[in-house]
Amino acid sequence: xxxxxxxxxxxxxxxxxxxxxxxxxxxxxxxxxxxxxxxxxxxxxxxxxxxxxxxxxxxxxxxxxxxxxxxxxxxxxxxxxxxxxxxxxxxxxxxxxxxxxxxxxxxxxxxxxxxxxxxxxxxxxxxxxxxxxxxxxxxxxxxxxxxxxxxxxxxxxxxxxxxxxxxxxxxxxxxxxxxxxxxxxxxxxxxxxxxxxxxxxxxxxxxxxxxxxxxxxxxxxxxxxxxxxxxxxxxxxxxxxxxxxxxxxxxxxxxxxxxxxxxxxxxxxxxxxxxxxxxxxxxxxxxxxxxxxxxxxxxxxxxxxxxxxxxxxxxxxxxxxxxxxxxxxxxxxxxxxxxxxxxxxxxxxxxxxxxxxxxxxxxxxxxxxxxxxxxxxxxxxxxxxxxxxxxxxxxxxxxxxxxxxxxxxxxxxxxxxxxxxxxxxxx
Numbered sequence: 298x299x300x301x302x303x304x305x306x307x308x309x310x311x312x313x314x315x316x317x318x319x320x321x322x323x324x325x326x327x328x329x330x331x332x333x334x335x336x337x338x339x340x341x342x343x344x345x346x347x348x349x350x351x352x353x354x355x356x357x358x359x360x361x362x363x364x365x366x367x368x369x370x371x372x373x374x375x376x377x378x379x380x381x382x383x384x385x386x387x388x389x390x391x392x393x394x395x396x397x398x399x400x401x402x403x404x405x406x407x408x409x410x411x412x413x414x415x416x417x418x419x420x421x422x423x424x425x426x427x428x429x430x431x432x433x434x435x436x437x438x439x440x441x442x443x444x445x446x447x448x449x450x451x452x453x454x455x456x457x458x459x460x461x462x463x464x465x466x467x468x469x470x471x472x473x474x475x476x477x478x479x480x481x482x483x484x485x486x487x488x489x490x491x492x493x494x495x496x497x498x499x500x501x502x503x504x505x506x507x508x509x510x511x512x513x514x515x516x517x518x519x520x521x522x523x524x525x526x527x528x529x530x531x532x533x534x535x536x537x538x539x540x541x542x543x544x545x546x547x548x549x550x551x552x553x554x555x556x557x558x559x560x561x562x563x564x565x566x567x568x569x570x571x572x573x574x575x576x577x578x579x580x581x582x583x584x585x586x587x588x589x590x591x592x593x594x595x596x597x598x599x600x601x602x603x604x605x606x607x608x609x610x611x612x613x614x615x616x617x618x619x620x621x622x623x624x625x626x627x628x629x630x631x632x633x634x635x636x637x638x639x640x641x642x643x644x645x646x647x648x649x650x651x652x653x654x655x656x657x658x659x660x661x662x663x664x665x666x667x668x669x670x671x672x673x674x675x676x677x678x679x680x681x682x683x684x685x686x687x688x689x690x691x692x693x694x695x696x697x698x699x700x701x702x703x704x705x706x707x708x709x710x711x712x713x714x715x716x717x718x719x720x721x722x723x724x
Contacts, residue, residue, distance in 0.1 A: 341706025372546020
Protein backbone atom coordinates (compact mmCIF):
# COMPACT_ATOMS: atom_id res chain seq x y z
CA UNK A 298 0.00 0.00 0.00
CA UNK A 299 1.27 3.45 -0.88
CA UNK A 300 1.63 6.07 1.85
CA UNK A 301 -1.04 8.78 2.02
CA UNK A 302 -0.27 12.45 2.64
CA UNK A 303 -3.68 14.10 3.21
CA UNK A 304 -2.99 17.83 3.37
CA UNK A 305 -5.70 20.37 4.20
CA UNK A 306 -4.99 24.09 3.85
CA UNK A 307 -7.43 25.90 6.11
CA UNK A 308 -9.64 28.43 4.32
CA UNK A 309 -7.70 28.11 1.04
CA UNK A 310 -10.63 28.67 -1.33
CA UNK A 311 -11.60 32.17 -2.42
CA UNK A 312 -13.36 34.23 -5.09
CA UNK A 313 -11.86 36.52 -7.77
CA UNK A 314 -10.51 39.79 -6.37
CA UNK A 315 -10.39 42.97 -8.44
CA UNK A 316 -7.04 44.08 -7.03
CA UNK A 317 -5.53 40.72 -8.09
CA UNK A 318 -6.70 41.17 -11.70
CA UNK A 319 -9.81 39.16 -10.96
CA UNK A 320 -7.81 36.20 -9.71
CA UNK A 321 -8.17 34.46 -6.39
CA UNK A 322 -5.22 34.55 -3.97
CA UNK A 323 -4.42 30.95 -4.95
CA UNK A 324 -4.53 31.77 -8.66
CA UNK A 325 -2.38 34.86 -8.16
CA UNK A 326 0.15 33.10 -5.92
CA UNK A 327 3.39 31.61 -7.20
CA UNK A 328 2.94 27.91 -6.39
CA UNK A 329 5.28 25.80 -8.58
CA UNK A 330 5.20 22.82 -6.23
CA UNK A 331 1.42 22.52 -5.94
CA UNK A 332 1.21 23.18 -9.70
CA UNK A 333 3.62 20.27 -10.21
CA UNK A 334 1.23 18.03 -8.27
CA UNK A 335 -1.63 19.19 -10.49
CA UNK A 336 0.38 18.60 -13.67
CA UNK A 337 1.21 15.03 -12.66
CA UNK A 338 -2.15 14.24 -11.08
CA UNK A 339 -5.91 14.78 -11.15
CA UNK A 340 -7.86 17.84 -10.03
CA UNK A 341 -11.45 18.62 -9.18
CA UNK A 342 -13.75 20.49 -6.84
CA UNK A 343 -14.70 19.39 -3.34
CA UNK A 344 -17.78 20.30 -1.33
CA UNK A 345 -16.36 19.75 2.17
CA UNK A 346 -19.70 18.80 3.72
CA UNK A 347 -22.52 19.28 1.25
CA UNK A 348 -23.49 21.62 -1.56
CA UNK A 349 -24.82 24.95 -0.33
CA UNK A 350 -23.39 24.73 3.20
CA UNK A 351 -20.75 27.18 4.48
CA UNK A 352 -19.16 24.90 7.08
CA UNK A 353 -17.06 25.63 10.11
CA UNK A 354 -13.76 23.78 10.20
CA UNK A 355 -14.91 21.15 12.68
CA UNK A 356 -17.84 19.88 10.62
CA UNK A 357 -15.67 19.99 7.50
CA UNK A 358 -12.81 18.00 9.05
CA UNK A 359 -15.22 15.37 10.37
CA UNK A 360 -16.57 15.01 6.82
CA UNK A 361 -13.09 14.97 5.26
CA UNK A 362 -12.21 12.02 7.50
CA UNK A 363 -15.11 10.09 6.02
CA UNK A 364 -17.78 10.54 8.70
CA UNK A 365 -21.36 11.65 8.18
CA UNK A 366 -21.37 14.88 10.20
CA UNK A 367 -25.17 14.79 10.44
CA UNK A 368 -24.89 11.51 12.31
CA UNK A 369 -21.95 12.17 14.62
CA UNK A 370 -21.53 15.90 15.20
CA UNK A 371 -22.45 17.21 18.66
CA UNK A 372 -21.06 20.76 18.49
CA UNK A 373 -17.65 22.43 18.36
CA UNK A 374 -17.63 23.16 22.08
CA UNK A 375 -17.29 19.52 23.16
CA UNK A 376 -14.54 18.84 20.60
CA UNK A 377 -12.32 21.74 21.65
CA UNK A 378 -12.99 21.28 25.37
CA UNK A 379 -11.99 17.62 25.16
CA UNK A 380 -8.85 18.52 23.21
CA UNK A 381 -7.85 20.90 26.00
CA UNK A 382 -8.22 18.26 28.69
CA UNK A 383 -11.58 19.34 30.12
CA UNK A 384 -14.01 16.61 31.11
CA UNK A 385 -17.24 16.70 29.11
CA UNK A 386 -19.88 14.36 30.51
CA UNK A 387 -23.30 13.88 28.97
CA UNK A 388 -25.37 16.82 30.19
CA UNK A 389 -22.43 19.24 30.55
CA UNK A 390 -22.63 22.40 28.45
CA UNK A 391 -19.42 22.85 26.42
CA UNK A 392 -18.72 25.88 24.23
CA UNK A 393 -16.05 27.44 22.05
CA UNK A 394 -15.42 31.02 23.16
CA UNK A 395 -13.44 34.12 22.22
CA UNK A 396 -12.16 36.95 24.31
CA UNK A 397 -13.59 40.03 22.59
CA UNK A 398 -13.73 43.79 23.02
CA UNK A 399 -17.05 45.44 23.83
CA UNK A 400 -18.11 48.81 25.08
CA UNK A 401 -17.83 48.89 28.88
CA UNK A 402 -21.59 48.55 29.17
CA UNK A 403 -24.24 47.50 26.69
CA UNK A 404 -24.25 44.94 23.87
CA UNK A 405 -22.01 46.64 21.28
CA UNK A 406 -18.95 44.62 20.24
CA UNK A 407 -15.95 46.59 18.99
CA UNK A 408 -13.74 43.65 17.96
CA UNK A 409 -14.54 39.93 18.22
CA UNK A 410 -10.86 38.98 18.43
CA UNK A 411 -9.34 41.79 20.56
CA UNK A 412 -7.39 43.08 17.57
CA UNK A 413 -5.77 39.64 17.18
CA UNK A 414 -2.97 40.74 19.52
CA UNK A 415 -4.05 39.25 22.84
CA UNK A 416 -1.14 37.04 23.86
CA UNK A 417 -1.73 33.55 25.21
CA UNK A 418 0.01 34.67 28.41
CA UNK A 419 -2.37 37.63 28.83
CA UNK A 420 -5.35 35.39 28.12
CA UNK A 421 -4.10 32.93 30.73
CA UNK A 422 -3.99 35.65 33.41
CA UNK A 423 -7.51 36.77 32.52
CA UNK A 424 -8.75 33.17 32.62
CA UNK A 425 -7.34 32.79 36.14
CA UNK A 426 -9.31 35.83 37.29
CA UNK A 427 -12.53 34.57 35.76
CA UNK A 428 -12.13 31.09 37.24
CA UNK A 429 -11.34 32.40 40.72
CA UNK A 430 -13.85 35.25 40.96
CA UNK A 431 -16.99 34.23 39.05
CA UNK A 432 -19.54 32.11 40.92
CA UNK A 433 -22.68 30.83 39.18
CA UNK A 434 -25.99 30.45 41.00
CA UNK A 435 -26.52 26.70 40.60
CA UNK A 436 -23.67 25.43 38.47
CA UNK A 437 -19.90 25.02 38.39
CA UNK A 438 -17.71 25.82 35.39
CA UNK A 439 -14.23 25.52 33.92
CA UNK A 440 -12.96 28.21 31.58
CA UNK A 441 -9.67 27.71 29.75
CA UNK A 442 -7.87 29.91 27.26
CA UNK A 443 -6.25 28.07 24.36
CA UNK A 444 -4.41 30.06 21.66
CA UNK A 445 -4.44 33.86 21.63
CA UNK A 446 -7.98 35.15 22.02
CA UNK A 447 -9.54 31.67 21.84
CA UNK A 448 -10.85 29.54 24.67
CA UNK A 449 -13.28 26.86 25.84
CA UNK A 450 -15.93 26.80 28.53
CA UNK A 451 -17.69 23.90 30.25
CA UNK A 452 -20.67 24.60 32.56
CA UNK A 453 -21.98 21.79 34.77
CA UNK A 454 -25.39 21.97 36.41
CA UNK A 455 -25.37 21.12 40.11
CA UNK A 456 -28.83 19.58 40.16
CA UNK A 457 -29.79 19.06 36.51
CA UNK A 458 -28.24 18.17 33.19
CA UNK A 459 -27.96 20.93 30.60
CA UNK A 460 -28.79 20.95 26.90
CA UNK A 461 -26.67 22.22 24.01
CA UNK A 462 -29.77 23.27 22.10
CA UNK A 463 -29.28 26.99 22.71
CA UNK A 464 -28.52 29.94 20.45
CA UNK A 465 -25.14 31.64 20.20
CA UNK A 466 -24.30 34.83 22.09
CA UNK A 467 -21.58 35.34 19.44
CA UNK A 468 -23.36 37.23 16.63
CA UNK A 469 -20.93 36.05 13.93
CA UNK A 470 -22.25 32.49 14.01
CA UNK A 471 -25.70 30.99 13.94
CA UNK A 472 -26.97 27.50 14.54
CA UNK A 473 -28.59 25.59 11.68
CA UNK A 474 -29.74 22.37 13.23
CA UNK A 475 -26.70 20.79 14.86
CA UNK A 476 -24.24 22.73 12.67
CA UNK A 477 -22.67 26.09 13.35
CA UNK A 478 -22.60 28.41 10.35
CA UNK A 479 -20.43 31.50 9.94
CA UNK A 480 -22.34 34.58 8.86
CA UNK A 481 -21.14 36.94 6.13
CA UNK A 482 -22.99 39.89 7.67
CA UNK A 483 -24.07 40.38 11.26
CA UNK A 484 -24.82 43.13 13.73
CA UNK A 485 -21.89 43.61 16.11
CA UNK A 486 -23.86 43.14 19.29
CA UNK A 487 -23.57 40.32 21.79
CA UNK A 488 -26.77 38.31 21.87
CA UNK A 489 -28.68 36.75 24.72
CA UNK A 490 -28.53 32.95 24.69
CA UNK A 491 -31.97 31.39 24.30
CA UNK A 492 -33.33 27.87 23.84
CA UNK A 493 -33.09 26.87 20.16
CA UNK A 494 -36.30 26.71 18.16
CA UNK A 495 -38.26 23.61 19.09
CA UNK A 496 -36.62 23.51 22.52
CA UNK A 497 -38.32 26.53 24.09
CA UNK A 498 -40.03 24.39 26.73
CA UNK A 499 -37.07 22.14 27.46
CA UNK A 500 -35.96 22.86 31.03
CA UNK A 501 -32.40 21.71 30.23
CA UNK A 502 -32.12 24.26 27.41
CA UNK A 503 -33.75 26.97 29.51
CA UNK A 504 -31.25 26.36 32.32
CA UNK A 505 -28.31 26.21 29.90
CA UNK A 506 -29.21 29.55 28.32
CA UNK A 507 -29.76 31.19 31.70
CA UNK A 508 -26.45 29.96 33.09
CA UNK A 509 -24.50 31.00 30.00
CA UNK A 510 -26.00 34.50 30.15
CA UNK A 511 -25.12 34.65 33.84
CA UNK A 512 -21.53 33.63 33.09
CA UNK A 513 -21.25 36.23 30.34
CA UNK A 514 -22.40 39.08 32.56
CA UNK A 515 -20.46 38.10 35.68
CA UNK A 516 -17.21 37.46 33.78
CA UNK A 517 -17.63 40.78 31.97
CA UNK A 518 -17.62 42.66 35.28
CA UNK A 519 -14.40 40.91 36.30
CA UNK A 520 -12.72 41.54 32.94
CA UNK A 521 -13.64 45.23 32.90
CA UNK A 522 -11.66 45.68 36.11
CA UNK A 523 -8.79 43.30 35.32
CA UNK A 524 -5.29 44.74 35.67
CA UNK A 525 -4.20 43.11 32.38
CA UNK A 526 -6.92 44.97 30.52
CA UNK A 527 -6.12 48.28 32.18
CA UNK A 528 -2.49 47.80 31.14
CA UNK A 529 -3.52 47.00 27.57
CA UNK A 530 -5.67 50.13 27.35
CA UNK A 531 -2.79 52.24 28.69
CA UNK A 532 -0.64 50.80 25.88
CA UNK A 533 -3.22 51.78 23.28
CA UNK A 534 -4.50 48.22 22.82
CA UNK A 535 -8.04 46.89 22.98
CA UNK A 536 -9.41 45.52 26.23
CA UNK A 537 -10.35 41.82 26.33
CA UNK A 538 -13.39 42.68 28.40
CA UNK A 539 -16.03 40.19 27.33
CA UNK A 540 -16.28 36.51 26.48
CA UNK A 541 -18.43 35.61 23.47
CA UNK A 542 -19.48 32.00 23.07
CA UNK A 543 -20.85 29.75 20.38
CA UNK A 544 -21.34 26.18 19.15
CA UNK A 545 -22.71 24.62 22.34
CA UNK A 546 -22.92 20.90 22.79
CA UNK A 547 -23.90 18.66 25.69
CA UNK A 548 -21.95 15.47 24.97
CA UNK A 549 -18.94 14.16 23.11
CA UNK A 550 -19.39 12.59 19.67
CA UNK A 551 -18.93 8.83 19.53
CA UNK A 552 -16.93 8.15 16.38
CA UNK A 553 -16.00 4.64 15.29
CA UNK A 554 -12.19 4.77 14.99
CA UNK A 555 -10.65 5.45 11.57
CA UNK A 556 -8.74 2.18 11.98
CA UNK A 557 -12.04 0.27 12.20
CA UNK A 558 -13.74 2.20 9.40
CA UNK A 559 -10.90 1.82 6.92
CA UNK A 560 -8.46 -0.70 8.33
CA UNK A 561 -5.58 1.77 8.25
CA UNK A 562 -3.35 3.48 10.79
CA UNK A 563 -3.42 7.29 10.54
CA UNK A 564 -1.39 9.98 12.26
CA UNK A 565 -1.97 13.72 12.24
CA UNK A 566 -0.21 17.07 12.31
CA UNK A 567 -2.66 19.62 13.72
CA UNK A 568 -2.34 23.18 15.04
CA UNK A 569 -5.70 24.10 16.54
CA UNK A 570 -7.69 22.57 19.42
CA UNK A 571 -10.65 21.59 17.26
CA UNK A 572 -8.55 19.47 14.90
CA UNK A 573 -6.75 17.96 17.89
CA UNK A 574 -10.08 17.00 19.47
CA UNK A 575 -11.34 15.35 16.29
CA UNK A 576 -8.08 13.41 15.89
CA UNK A 577 -8.19 12.13 19.47
CA UNK A 578 -11.85 11.12 19.25
CA UNK A 579 -11.42 9.30 15.92
CA UNK A 580 -8.40 7.33 17.10
CA UNK A 581 -5.90 9.21 14.93
CA UNK A 582 -2.58 9.55 16.71
CA UNK A 583 -1.18 13.06 17.06
CA UNK A 584 2.38 13.55 15.91
CA UNK A 585 4.09 15.93 18.30
CA UNK A 586 5.78 18.88 16.60
CA UNK A 587 8.06 21.51 18.16
CA UNK A 588 6.45 24.81 19.18
CA UNK A 589 6.39 27.43 16.45
CA UNK A 590 9.48 29.63 16.37
CA UNK A 591 7.92 32.52 14.45
CA UNK A 592 10.31 31.81 11.56
CA UNK A 593 7.87 30.64 8.87
CA UNK A 594 10.53 29.02 6.68
CA UNK A 595 11.96 27.07 9.60
CA UNK A 596 8.56 26.03 10.95
CA UNK A 597 7.23 24.73 7.61
CA UNK A 598 10.53 22.99 6.86
CA UNK A 599 10.27 21.20 10.22
CA UNK A 600 6.72 20.05 9.47
CA UNK A 601 7.75 18.77 6.03
CA UNK A 602 10.80 16.91 7.34
CA UNK A 603 8.82 15.38 10.21
CA UNK A 604 6.06 14.29 7.83
CA UNK A 605 8.55 12.63 5.51
CA UNK A 606 10.13 10.87 8.49
CA UNK A 607 7.05 9.93 10.53
CA UNK A 608 5.14 8.49 7.57
CA UNK A 609 7.12 5.28 8.10
CA UNK A 610 5.11 4.72 11.30
CA UNK A 611 1.70 5.14 9.62
CA UNK A 612 -0.32 4.27 6.54
CA UNK A 613 -1.15 7.93 6.17
CA UNK A 614 -0.83 11.37 7.72
CA UNK A 615 -3.56 13.99 7.99
CA UNK A 616 -1.81 17.39 7.91
CA UNK A 617 -3.90 20.50 8.68
CA UNK A 618 -2.20 23.84 8.00
CA UNK A 619 -3.93 26.96 9.33
CA UNK A 620 -2.01 29.55 7.22
CA UNK A 621 -4.45 31.05 4.66
CA UNK A 622 -7.54 31.28 6.85
CA UNK A 623 -6.61 34.06 9.29
CA UNK A 624 -5.70 36.73 6.70
CA UNK A 625 -8.84 35.81 4.78
CA UNK A 626 -10.98 36.50 7.87
CA UNK A 627 -9.26 39.88 8.07
CA UNK A 628 -9.97 40.57 4.38
CA UNK A 629 -6.23 40.75 3.68
CA UNK A 630 -5.92 39.20 0.22
CA UNK A 631 -2.25 40.15 -0.14
CA UNK A 632 -1.38 38.38 3.12
CA UNK A 633 -3.43 35.33 2.10
CA UNK A 634 -1.58 35.15 -1.22
CA UNK A 635 1.73 35.45 0.64
CA UNK A 636 0.71 32.68 3.07
CA UNK A 637 -0.09 30.33 0.18
CA UNK A 638 3.26 31.07 -1.43
CA UNK A 639 5.10 30.40 1.83
CA UNK A 640 3.36 27.03 2.25
CA UNK A 641 4.27 26.08 -1.30
CA UNK A 642 7.90 27.24 -1.04
CA UNK A 643 8.76 26.07 2.45
CA UNK A 644 6.44 23.10 3.09
CA UNK A 645 5.64 21.50 -0.25
CA UNK A 646 9.07 21.99 -1.83
CA UNK A 647 10.75 20.30 1.13
CA UNK A 648 8.14 17.54 1.38
CA UNK A 649 8.33 16.62 -2.31
CA UNK A 650 12.11 16.51 -2.11
CA UNK A 651 11.96 14.07 0.79
CA UNK A 652 9.29 11.56 -0.25
CA UNK A 653 9.04 8.86 -2.92
CA UNK A 654 6.12 10.18 -4.95
CA UNK A 655 5.72 6.88 -6.84
CA UNK A 656 5.01 5.11 -3.57
CA UNK A 657 2.89 7.92 -2.15
CA UNK A 658 -0.52 9.49 -2.69
CA UNK A 659 -0.47 13.24 -2.08
CA UNK A 660 -3.82 14.98 -1.71
CA UNK A 661 -4.14 18.75 -1.26
CA UNK A 662 -7.46 20.46 -0.59
CA UNK A 663 -9.20 22.75 1.93
CA UNK A 664 -11.77 22.49 4.69
CA UNK A 665 -13.75 25.47 3.34
CA UNK A 666 -13.52 28.63 1.30
CA UNK A 667 -12.88 31.88 3.16
CA UNK A 668 -13.32 34.65 0.56
CA UNK A 669 -11.40 37.77 1.53
CA UNK A 670 -14.23 40.01 0.34
CA UNK A 671 -16.61 38.26 2.75
CA UNK A 672 -14.20 37.83 5.70
CA UNK A 673 -16.18 34.66 6.45
CA UNK A 674 -16.60 31.08 5.31
CA UNK A 675 -18.67 30.51 2.19
CA UNK A 676 -20.48 27.59 0.58
CA UNK A 677 -18.19 27.66 -2.48
CA UNK A 678 -16.45 24.38 -3.32
CA UNK A 679 -12.69 24.15 -2.78
CA UNK A 680 -9.97 22.99 -5.16
CA UNK A 681 -8.66 19.44 -4.90
CA UNK A 682 -5.59 17.74 -6.33
CA UNK A 683 -4.52 14.11 -5.95
CA UNK A 684 -1.15 13.02 -7.30
CA UNK A 685 1.42 10.24 -7.02
CA UNK A 686 1.35 6.47 -7.24
CA UNK A 687 -0.17 5.17 -10.48
CA UNK A 688 -2.32 8.25 -11.10
CA UNK A 689 -2.25 9.37 -14.75
CA UNK A 690 -2.21 13.15 -15.46
CA UNK A 691 -5.54 14.57 -16.57
CA UNK A 692 -4.06 17.62 -18.29
CA UNK A 693 -4.38 20.08 -15.41
CA UNK A 694 -1.64 22.71 -15.64
CA UNK A 695 -1.99 24.42 -12.27
CA UNK A 696 -3.69 24.15 -8.89
CA UNK A 697 -6.47 26.72 -8.50
CA UNK A 698 -10.21 27.10 -8.17
CA UNK A 699 -10.59 27.92 -11.87
CA UNK A 700 -8.56 25.01 -13.26
CA UNK A 701 -10.05 22.56 -10.76
CA UNK A 702 -13.45 23.08 -12.40
CA UNK A 703 -12.08 21.35 -15.51
CA UNK A 704 -10.35 18.47 -13.73
CA UNK A 705 -11.19 14.80 -14.18
CA UNK A 706 -12.32 14.36 -10.57
CA UNK A 707 -15.38 16.53 -11.17
CA UNK A 708 -17.26 17.53 -8.01
CA UNK A 709 -17.19 15.25 -4.97
CA UNK A 710 -18.29 15.46 -1.34
CA UNK A 711 -15.85 15.61 1.56
CA UNK A 712 -16.98 12.32 3.11
CA UNK A 713 -16.20 10.52 -0.18
CA UNK A 714 -12.56 11.62 -0.31
CA UNK A 715 -11.02 9.32 2.33
CA UNK A 716 -12.29 6.19 0.59
CA UNK A 717 -10.98 7.45 -2.74
CA UNK A 718 -7.50 8.09 -1.30
CA UNK A 719 -7.34 4.61 0.22
CA UNK A 720 -8.49 3.06 -3.05
CA UNK A 721 -5.74 4.90 -4.94
CA UNK A 722 -3.19 3.93 -2.30
CA UNK A 723 -4.04 0.26 -2.76
CA UNK A 724 -4.00 0.35 -6.56
